Amino acid sequence: MPATKRARAPDSSDEEEENRPPSLDSRASSRSPSPELRDDLPADELYKIARFQQKKANKATKALQAAQRKLTDITNEDDTPPKRGRPKKRKVDSGSEDDTKEVKNLAHKFTVMNLLWMRDLKCTFNTDVDEQYDPLARWENWESKVQGQLADLLEILPPKFRGETMHAQWFINTFHVEMGTQRSNIANRVRRCAPEVFNCAATDVLTSESRRDKFRKQIGYVEQPGGKSKYETFKVDLLHKNYNGKFDVDTVFRGDALHLAFAGVTHGPGAVTALKASGQPTQATGKCVSQLWHLTNSTPGSISASGILARWAVSADIELTPRGAQTGIDWQGDLEKYIEYLQNGLNKRKNLFSDSSMQDAMDMLDADEEEEPAEEA
């Protein structure tokens, strides 16, 4: 076990704290100015007011439900005085063995196929669905991001886990822990595959310094006038097929490294070698997650995660954290921008794609006439 000193990366969610609505605080909504209702208001204004009132009602309901859950927690708590020393781990509540196993599997799949990181996971699970949530406005603010996460979750959760079960402590904890484990596993795997993926010597990716020296330009590092430097989000060599120095809608998310990283995650390290040699990821001899999860198609989340993992694998960062401790790259922010970009592209193609490969998804995006994303313009 290498005992490397590690500086805790600042949580990228901190930045969002200011924009974060106090969703469980009913007093907050009463501070907000209420739109004025008049007879001569146009339909779209009336719609806005209806949404505003609906949100207020939802907030009040949420506050009540949160209070009820808290009361239940307190009631269930053991009231014996705490003993000295490290307390024994208590099993508060738990699902059946089969349910727990299923939740673990769902969390693993969700991490790879939907969101590598979730914003405030525990809050998301305790947030109630906003019926007025608009997927097209998902990335506008913190609240809609949470609703987007919730929508993603509800899409993958079987009916038996929706409702009260997904508010259960054992369920949230299991999902949380397993997302972390899965992140760690795939990060470890992708980095192990890095020499194969990037056609380089093992020593090139061995240390933070060697990766920085050899690959930082490929993952978006640019020097700016005045001695400053930064990492680009979209103008990144390895995201593109045959990168020509600028963002290209025809080749972005087509980089070989993305395909290889995705193959490594879903079919195992052996598939990376096979994909490079024959163009097809061979079937792993053991069980691979592709089989376990019955994967039939890629998603904006999985394509974005492949982009992040491919970049991170050859970055100077030692750990896969929301914000890189060595590079300062906001990995979680970049991930969300990728998903936003891909989803916007897909929404313009009638909201869905059911094709069987990442290539097909990219082909659809290719046809899109979208120019360079606004934040990179």
Place this chain on the structure above:
DNA sequence: TTGACACGCCAAACATTACA
């Protein structure tokens, strides 16, 4: 048919940092 082997998943142990 069977045993050896390769491959990949997973959970537990461990390390480190942040925070109360």
Place this chain on the structure above:
DNA sequence: TGTAATGTTTGGCGTGTCAA
């Protein structure tokens, strides 16, 4: 200072392949 949170590593185990 103790604990929670987060991430890494690794050994055990399950599964598929192949040769004898």
